[in-house]
Amino acid sequence: MGADLHYVRVHGYRRAYRMAGSGPPLLLIHGIADSSVTWEPVFDELAEHYTVIAPDLLGHGESAKPRADYAVAAYACGMRDLLTVLGIDRVTLVGHSLGGGVALQFAYQFPDRCERLILVASAGMGRGVHPVFRAATMPGADPAISVLTSPPVRAAVHLLAPVLRRLGGMGLGEDLDYVLRLYGKLANPTARRAFLRTIRAAADPYGQAITMLDRGYLAASMPAMIMWGTEDAIIPYRHAETAHALFPGSQLEVFEGAGHFPHHADPDRFTKIVQAFLLDTEPAEYDREHWQALLRAGRLHAPEESSGS
Known part of the structure; x- marks a missing residue:
């Protein structure tokens, strides 16, 4: 760009x-x-x-x-x-x-x-x-996302990405790689809190x-x-x-x-x-x-x- x-x-x-x-x-x-x-x-x-x-x-x-x-x-x-x-x-x-x-x-x-x-x-x-966005509106989403975006879990997801692609990418298909990059950004606590405030203002379970x-x-x-x-x-x-x-x-x-x-x-x-x-x-x-x-x-x-x- x-x-x-x-x-x-x-x-x-x-x-x-x-x-x-x-x-x-x-x-x-x-x-x-x-x-x-x-x-x-x-x-x-x-x-x-x-x-x-x-x-x-x-x-x-x-x-x-x-x-x-x-x-x-x-x-x-x-x-x-x-x-x-x-x-x-x-x-x-x-x-x-x-x-x-x-x-x-x-x-x-x-x-x-x-x-x-x-x-x-x-x-x-x-x-x-x-469903991921619905889940993010529920109590406990902040600590759950914190664990899911921790370095060990992100490393495991990276290793499993080829398998996930072959299995349809959790329904995301060709969007999987880009969505995984966005997911990685939620490891930052400030970005994660902003994400949760945004999704909770726009959705519920x-x-x-x-x-x-x-x-x-x-x-x-x-x-x-x-x-x-x-x-x-x-x-x-x-x-x-x-x-x-x-x-x-x-x-x-x-x-x-x-x-x-x-x-x-x-x-x-x-x-x-x-x-x-x-x-x-x-x-x-x-x-x-x-x-x-x-x-x-x-x-x-x-x-x-x-x-x-």
């Missing part, structure tokens, strides 16, 4: 981000336990056409990891504040996994600053999530607790692209169909055989889809009166799973 990390303080906390290119702004938001590094396969190509901003979310990567609010709403506010500091007003949002939930929340909270939505294996479309199913109608006029791998073991592919139905007029791009990281599985196709989507759609324009009318009309039917907010 050609873009180096830059740092800025927002509310006293160090925020790390990568920024390169020129043209319409594109904000790339990574998933839980990840960082801006996840966008390495596609960053440089996108930066040839756009101003690309890829932050490390608070509690992730090289950003600060304080005892703080790690709810998706707080992350959305953090993205707004970072963009304001950088002098960027409106953006197209590209959110992966948890970052998709943050992007959805951003579009809900700050519709005047969102031009388009690109959701990649996004959170917020139902309860389904890998029953699955994902965040959802946009009750408020998605507000984004009906927002240009939306959905990308998903058919073999996603972290957030199941069926959520892609839910997202596609939630946003009338949205486009759905299916990555056959890919797992949770379509931008890793086929980066060339990923960047071509993003570029074509931006060329073929006009940025959404915020209309306060229209937004007010939508809120007053509300949903015709309540969703089965609500965000509770």
